[in-house]
Amino acid sequence: MTASRAWGGRIAGVVWTVVCVFATAAVPIGAAPPPVDYNATLTVAQGVDVPTLDPAVSAGTPAVTVRHSIYEGLVSMNDRGEVEPALATSWSVSADGRTWTFHLRGGVRFQDGTPFDAAAMKRSLDRVRDPKEALPMRNYFVMIQTADAVDASTLRLVTDAPFGPMLQHLAYDGGAAISPPALAKYGKDIASHPVGTGPYRFDSQVPGQSITLVRFDGYWGGRPALAKLVFTAVSEDATRVAQLESNQAQVILNVPPREALRLKQNPALTIVIKDGNRVAHIGMNVSKPPLSDKRVRQALNYAVNRRGLVGGLLDGLGTPSESFVAPITWGYVSQHLYPYDVKKAKQLLAEAGFPNGFDTTIWTPQGRYPLDKETAVAVQGQLAQAGVRARVQVIDWAQYLTLLRRPADQNTTQMYLLAWESVTGEIGYVSRTVFASSQWPPTGWNTMFYRNPRVDELIAQGDRTVDPRTRQPIYTEVQQLVVDDAPWLFLFNYKQAIGTRSDVHGFAVLPYEAIDFRKAWIAAK
């Protein structure tokens, strides 16, 4: 098993290189690829500001997108959600599933010239795991008991128990290698002086406006194609679109659905639409009536027309939910959940003792997710058809978090809109974080106060199972049970729309919404 995994890593590396060569070219076979403009600057307009460049502080997808070009971890994830080699070229896991040995890439240097080795990797992983540092990404690495540099090019990680999604956790942002001298020099200020091993090094930051990265000539993976990579924060949708049309930005994120249709007509622009793994839903507090009755929760699921929401509200930039994770997330199995059936909804409500429906409140943030408040309002309208009178209450994000994280006895929420995404690209993350009964607030994020002993057992088992083939059936059952218990009113999975100038190539849209610009290039005119 050990040897085959090590080989698996190497083969994956070779395959990835081949895939990259073809993907980066992105031209029909037989046609010569346009020459690369090595003097080009690529400006990317994101919706929100990037407040910190410390990979151990989460701060959202836009920050992850920027850090992707600066930092690398042992492994990374590609746009199909597969883990592939990065600073580790191969790895193996012991028979008991607790000891992971990573063989590190040689000849890698940090952007400050420091050589990368096992001790440097250990330093970064020790930092993010240190409880005293109180770094928000610690949660992703608590399973690691010890990290040891066996020699300069071998790192050994021992976990407290076998941990299935180990590689996916290491592939996520928090597992990045940070230059040890830079950490010693800057301490907490590493957030504004990032030094990693990635293809672009940090140049400057104008707070609230832009972050400029420049080509790192010492990159192990060959000469990066762009001279400069600039990330700007442009919150107004119309402004981002104007920047793309006037070529002030060459890539814009979160193109509004209606604009996407219009921009497609412009030959100078390309609109890339990709499935994401963020799942919009309305959580239901199952600890209090009437939502403590499973029939009521199922009735609400029957009362909502998911297809209608995707078509009418998102203009097709989404897919109706078929589970609590999106199809692109590892472990997903479609549950063919609750067809739209108002009659059935009314019948279930009557059975549960609510023939005339009931009054409730749907809490929602505004501007946190695409069309979040609008979604709550649309659901309000659909629930009314089944006799459920919902009031939509908009609340600002900080207050929302406090409201949701109140313990069960103080928690007065009934229904609330959220959109979880499996940032590690696999189903274990959302299962553990949201559906395990050990995660009731204030400990964790099971804000529905959902408890099913079988689900708890399966989630624990899934975490301890390393072999993906054995892991899958466990999560298939978790999905069946959760969908049947219906602690969520399932809605839809978002798609992402990215607008680019047509001469921009080679970037990858990752399943967790971040964009990987490491291999991006602009065609020479």
Added chain:
Amino acid sequence: MTRFVVRRFATLVPVLFGVSLVAFLLIHLIPGDPAEVIAGPGAAGADIAQLRQQLGLNAPLPLQYADWLARTSHADLGRSLLTRQAVLPELLDRFGNTLRLAVAAMLVALALGLTAGVVAAVRRGTVWDLALSLFAIAGVSVPIFWLGLLFMLWFALNLGWVPATGMAGPETYVLPALALGLNAAALISRITRSSVLEILGRDYVRTALAKGLSARRVLWRHVLRSSAVPIVTVAALQFGYLLGGAVLTETVFVWPGLGRLLVEAIQRRDFPVVQGGILLIAVTLILLNLATDILYAVADPRIRYQ
């Protein structure tokens, strides 16, 4: 006059103390926990608690306030909870950007507003007056961010005369200054018109005209100066408003000003940034009020402060 200015400065101390208390309480008393926002959904409750402790948010409020006040009196506004950067340099940097835009917008507003107001008053009842009144009503009613987007569409995208967004060379000031300035110009033109009209009807104006002074000289020497007080008041109010950071305009034109910074800080409950920002704006407005009072005295010699 000197005594007046000194006295006004002395009253600043209790006012600033009050402002600091309000700034502190406002952001601390609304619900929302910075540690939860920074950690984000998915973080463990224990880690959030540890972060809260590390950020010093568990200390009693009076203690936090005293600590902040002590540091503020030494011109240290602390560090942002999220970015861990010093607050004061960032606030001053953003304030500088806001100030530049406000001055540019004020120049537009004064040039257009005064001209339009005087012309409307002198040509009272004519087509000119009507057209300028329409302009003023439109200027006050049209939302600034919408006007900004329209300008961007016309002048940046269709005509390509100026960049759509950002803050760099003088050309980047044109669109945001126009969008902000037109709104202020509309108000100033209305006040100018009514103020000039009132003075035009005075006896001494008729006398001045009767003794053979040219209409232009009467307008400049006798009318405009006498009608200055209400115009200065409105212009100063508008300027104060612009200095608070025009959030929507800054958002549309991606202008790195104080308004956007504060809105983001409030959303994230970044206490030190919000407190420092409110304090900075308050100090600016107080100084601006003082300057306005002094300008009254310059404009109207009858005004004397005892």
